[in-house]
Amino acid sequence: MMPEPRGIVFDLDGTLIDSAEDIAAAVNHALADNGRKPLPMATIRRFVGDGARMLCSRAVGLPEKHPDVDKVLESYLAFYLAHPTDHTRWMPQARAVLDELRRFRLAIATNKPRATTDIVLARLGVRSLFSAVSAGGDVKTVKPSPEPILDVARQLALSPDQMVMVGDGPQDVEAGRRAGCRTIGVRGGFLAPERLIAAQPDVIIGSLAELSGVLDRWGDATTRAR
Numbered sequence: 001m002m003p004e005p006r007g008i009v010f011d012l013d014g015t016l017i018d019s020a021e022d023i024a025a026a027v028n029h030a031l032a033d034n035g036r037k038p039l040p041m042a043t044i045r046r047f048v049g050d051g052a053r054m055l056c057s058r059a060v061g062l063p064e065k066h067p068d069v070d071k072v073l074e075s076y077l078a079f080y081l082a083h084p085t086d087h088t089r090w091m092p093q094a095r096a097v098l099d100e101l102r103r104f105r106l107a108i109a110t111n112k113p114r115a116t117t118d119i120v121l122a123r124l125g126v127r128s129l130f131s132a133v134s135a136g137g138d139v140k141t142v143k144p145s146p147e148p149i150l151d152v153a154r155q156l157a158l159s160p161d162q163m164v165m166v167g168d169g170p171q172d173v174e175a176g177r178r179a180g181c182r183t184i185g186v187r188g189g190f191l192a193p194e195r196l197i198a199a200q201p202d203v204i205i206g207s208l209a210e211l212s213g214v215l216d217r218w219g220d221a222t223t224r225a226r
Contacts, residue, residue, distance in 0.1 A: 002182060007131075007158045008101055009149060009181070010166030011183050012117065013048055014112035014189030015093045017118070017209075020045050021087035026080035027059050034042060034068070036060060047192045049169040051111040052077060065163040082115050085123045092188070093209040093220040098129050100212050105156050108133035109148040109165070109175070114138055132156050144171040146179035153179070164218075166211065170199035184214060 013019045020041060027047075028038040038057060047058040056072040066141065094143050098106065107130055110117055116136040121127040132155035134148040141147045153160050165176025168189020173196070176183040185201035186208060187193050200224040 002161050002218070003159075005104065005162065005164045005182065005215055007105040007107060007156045007163040008150070009052065009107045009109050009152050009163055009165045009170045010114055011143075011165075011169065012108055012120070012206060014091070014140075014168040014191070015166060015172070015186055016091055016098075016108075017088055017120065017124070018091050019085075020048070020190060021082060022057070022080065022085065023048060025083065025086070025139070026076050027055065029079040030056065030072045030075035031059060034072050036072075046192075047143075048190045049111065049143075049171050051136050052080075052113055057194075071215070076096045077116075080116055081113075081119070084119045088120065090124075092207055095126075097208045097211055101215070102129075104215070105131045105158070107163075109134045109136075109152050109153045109169075110144065111136045111142040111148075112173070142171075144174035144178070146175050149175050149179035149181060165206075166213065168196065170195050173199035173201040182218065184211065187213075 010016050026043040027044050031038055049054050052107040053064055053073055056076050057069050059177045060072055062069055112135055114137050117135040132152045134151040136142055139151050149165060162182035163181045164184060165172055165181045166184045168186045169191050173183045173185055183201040185196045185204040187206050205211060
């Protein structure tokens with residue numbers, strides 16, 4: 001029996017925020033900057049989730065370590081840092097859910113670069129809601145590695161089995177599972193639902209509005225088992 005959940009770890013892009021338009025704008029700026037044709041936003045959405053370098057690698061169709069990816073990545077990071085929230089908005093129910101879950105210790109584990117993550121959270125006015133944040137570059141590997149989740153666990157002074165990982169992508173589910181957390185997949189993010197289903201999270205919910213109910217049930221089950 002897993003202990004009662006005490007910490008809730010959220011993915012950021014596609015889970016708490018819809019940042020697709022700003023990410024697409026930065027990618028297409030970087031492509032144009034390097035003499036390449038722009039891509040449709042629907043295509044770029046499918047590339048999001050595994051960190052900025054992988055995003056740029058997929059956008060140019062080159063191996064991640066190819067030197068041309070370095071140039072695109074540099075341009076992408078500079079533009080996105082200057083325009084991180086031009087069109088970014090909350091995912092449905094996300095802002096209300098954060099207030100609803102203040103009885104837990106809240107955290108973020110994102111593959112988004114740290115500098116951009118800090119600006120986005122500050123501009124949305126929610127940085128103080130999170131007791132811990134692990135972003136791209138903070139640890140050596142990104143999700144689906146468990147390292148970002150374990151980094152959050154250290155910051156929260158919780159064991160992974162006291163935490164729940166909530167995300168819209170298979171990398172979130174795998175990272176949480178490998179760290180030893182319960183996992184909740186949220187439909188409606190950036191990736192096709194089939195990929196989320198194939199990752200086999202402990203629970204799949206249709207929107208964040210269902211999250212509190214799942215956490216309550218897990219807490220009740222733990223209490224009854226004592």
